[in-house]
Amino acid sequence: xxxxxxxxxxxxxxxxxxxxxxxxxxxxxxxxxxxxxxxxxxxxxxxxxxxxxxxxxxxxxxxxxxxxxxxxxxxxxxxxxxxxxxxxxxxxxxxxxxxxxxxxxxxxxxxxxxxxxxxxxxxxxxxxxxxxxxxxxxxxxxxxxxxxxxxxxxxxxxxxxxxxxxxxxxxxxxxxxxxxxxxxxxxxxxxxxxxxxxxxxxxxxxxxxxxxxxxxxxxxxxxxxxxxxxxxxxxxxxxxxxxxxxxxxxxxxxx
Amino acid sequence: xxxxxxxxxxxxxxxxxxxxxxxxxxxxxxxxxxxxxxxxxxxxxxxxxxxxxxxxxxxxxxxxxxxxxxxxxxxxxxxxxxxxxxxxxxxxxxxxxxxxxxxxxxxxxxxxxxxxxxxxxxxxxxxxxxxxxxxxxxxxxxxxxxxxxxxxxxxxxxxxxxxxxxxxxxxxxxxxxxxxxxxxxxxxxxxxxxxxxxxxxxxxxxxxxxxxxxxxxxxxxxxxxxxxxxxxxxxxxxxxxxxxxxxxxxxxxxxxxxxxxxxxxxxxxxxxxxxxxxxxxxxxxxxxxxxxxxxxxxxxxxxxxxxxxxxxxxxxxxxxxxxxxxxxxxxxxxxxxxxxxxxxxxxxxxxxxxxxxxx
Numbered sequence: 001x002x003x004x005x006x007x008x009x010x011x012x013x014x015x016x017x018x019x020x021x022x023x024x025x026x027x028x029x030x031x032x033x034x035x036x037x038x039x040x041x042x043x044x045x046x047x048x049x050x051x052x053x054x055x056x057x058x059x060x061x062x063x064x065x066x067x068x069x070x071x072x073x074x075x076x077x078x079x080x081x082x083x084x085x086x087x088x089x090x091x092x093x094x095x096x097x098x099x100x101x102x103x104x105x106x107x108x109x110x111x112x113x114x115x116x117x118x119x120x121x122x123x124x125x126x127x128x129x130x131x132x133x134x135x136x137x138x139x140x141x142x143x144x145x146x147x148x149x150x151x152x153x154x155x156x157x158x159x160x161x162x163x164x165x166x167x168x169x170x171x172x173x174x175x176x177x178x179x180x181x182x183x184x185x186x187x188x189x190x191x192x193x194x195x196x197x198x199x200x201x202x203x204x205x206x207x208x209x210x211x212x213x214x215x216x217x218x219x220x221x222x223x224x225x226x227x228x229x230x231x232x233x234x235x236x237x238x239x240x241x242x243x244x245x246x247x248x249x250x251x252x253x254x255x
Numbered sequence: 256x257x258x259x260x261x262x263x264x265x266x267x268x269x270x271x272x273x274x275x276x277x278x279x280x281x282x283x284x285x286x287x288x289x290x291x292x293x294x295x296x297x298x299x300x301x302x303x304x305x306x307x308x309x310x311x312x313x314x315x316x317x318x319x320x321x322x323x324x325x326x327x328x329x330x331x332x333x334x335x336x337x338x339x340x341x342x343x344x345x346x347x348x349x350x351x352x353x354x355x356x357x358x359x360x361x362x363x364x365x366x367x368x369x370x371x372x373x374x375x376x377x378x379x380x381x382x383x384x385x386x387x388x389x390x391x392x393x394x395x396x397x398x399x400x401x402x403x404x405x406x407x408x409x410x411x412x413x414x415x416x417x418x419x420x421x422x423x424x425x426x427x428x429x430x431x432x433x434x435x436x437x438x439x440x441x442x443x444x445x446x447x448x449x450x451x452x453x454x455x456x457x458x459x460x461x462x463x464x465x466x467x468x469x470x471x472x473x474x475x476x477x478x479x480x481x482x483x484x485x486x487x488x489x490x491x492x493x494x495x496x497x498x499x500x501x502x503x504x505x506x507x508x509x510x511x512x513x514x515x516x517x518x519x520x521x522x523x524x525x526x527x528x529x530x531x532x533x534x535x536x537x538x539x540x541x542x543x544x545x546x547x548x549x550x551x552x553x554x555x556x557x558x559x560x561x562x563x564x565x566x567x568x569x570x571x572x573x574x575x576x577x578x579x580x581x582x583x584x585x586x587x588x589x590x591x592x593x594x595x596x597x598x599x600x601x602x603x604x605x606x607x608x609x610x611x612x613x614x
Contacts, residue, residue: 072468072473080469083465083466089462092459096458099455100455101471103452106452113447113451164470167470
């Protein structure tokens with residue numbers, strides 16, 4: 001297992017955000033995490049990305065204990081994420097947003113930037129080239145010099161994924177990537193997630209409310225309700241699980 | 256190496272200025288103003304690192320200026336004595352100025368580290384209060400030390416100020432060569448820092464700390480470094496003010512009160528937070544406006560007015576003009592004159608950018 005969660009629990013005051021959650025995400029998988037609002041999905045993401053540390057249990061990524069690590073360290077070992085409410089560096093340009101995420105790979109030091117050495121110029125150029133290539137993947141290259149805040153919502157979401165991809169992650173966490181998207185955009189997103197996985201040798205874990213996207217893109221789904229696991233399986237299994245239908249999918253969700 | 260050639264040219268001009276400025280500008284008060292403008296640029300550039308780029312609201316910059324000024328004054332005085340006293344020569348300044356300013360930067364930087372630590376937990380108003388408290392502590396510790404005591408602190412002269420070892424006056428070693436040279440260097444360093452990976456990282460941190468951490472920026476490290484860099488720069492600026500030729504041979508705690516911080520913050524906000532060009536222009540405007548208001552106050556009309564209204568406080572006039580200027584600017588351009596943008600003097604930067612976008 002690339003990512004292994006064992007008995008992970010987290011309380012906020014008296015609220016049990018997640019309780020005794022265990023599952024593993026195999027390498028190369030597109031893994032869905034679903035559940036009604038307040039089920040603890042984002043908290044789980046925050047545990048994996050180091051924003052909060054678990055009260056009990058452990059989260060391991062390639063054997064490393066994530067609970068003991070800071071977000072920046074977790075980013076460095078290959079976990080990248082996006083956020084439910086897009087978090088961009090608004091006043092920075094689109095390409096700068098990506099460049100910030102390439103700093104971990106920088107070899108020259110700040111002193112080289114002050115002296116503007118040849119090595120610094122060469123590295124800046126190659127970092128910028130990589131960033132522009134990534135922008136092209138997400139069809140944002142024309143907006144490279146625009147301020148991030150000036151982008152349309154859909155582009156902002158794509159920029160956030162592009163930025164996460166600059167870390168060359170092994171595991172990509174997507175927090176509601178389809179939020180605010182229409183059916184067509186959702187379908188494009190599904191294709192894109194699969195394409196990213198295949199092209200960049202990724203493992204993807206996503207939290208999503210859009211069942212169409214989850215069912216179409218995920219190979220394995222884990223269902224949370226009130227912080228606890230209620231089901232785990234393939235999309236087909238989940239779709240027919242009585243507890244899932246009762247607590248979440250309901251009658252309105254088309255299967 | 257285009258930049259190396261540029262640096263040499265700047266050096267030559269600064270060197271020339273050191274020997275000829277007295278003749279080019281015979282009025283010492285004008286010379287003083289020009290040098291002061293340079294020092295203030297360094298003040299604004301250094302404050303811009305923490306307030307503009309890192310987005311931490313510090314209102315304690317005067318504390319770092321004070322530390323730098325006193326350290327530089329003490330070092331300059333003692334090195335001067337050790338060299339046998341006598342005349343202030345250019346040859347000697349080659350030893351005295353680097354030594355005083357390096358130590359000023361070191362001490363201020365160390366305090367920047369200490370003040371930077373709370374910035375990890377505090378933000379906004381709370382951090383502002385901590386930095387303000389720090390600056391006031393520095394000022395008051397110096398001001399209230401009793402002159403009669405034999406402690407090292409008392410030797411700083413308390414409220415009256417420090418006038419060099421044995422009260423001989425601070426040797427004013429930093430001529431135009433140093434002041435202009437260091438200012439040019441400071442602009443180059445500030446610019447390159449902003450454009451560096453580190454600069455991008457702290458600007459990203461300012462925009463969104465959680466997202467910055469998620470892409471590998473260590474917030475603790477970045478913020479503390481920003482504080483240290485800003486404080487060290489403030490130390491150098493304070494040192495420049497203390498040992499500047501045509502300046503006063505005494506440093507006093509009252510020069511580093513809240514007014515000094517307020518001026519520095521105004522320079523940065525006026526020019527545009529985060530903009531290096533803005534810091535340069537903002538500091539120029541503030542320095543010149545202070546002088547302009549002084550001149551205005553000396554005019555017959557204002558003097559006549561003061562004669563008829565005894566309660567008229569001339570200093571209040573300056574504050575009123577300042578306030579009006581700021582309010583107008585904040586209405587017209589809430590992000591300052593430049594926002595975070597820059598004036599690019601060298602077309603190479605533009606061409607680089609265009610090339611890389613096309614590539």
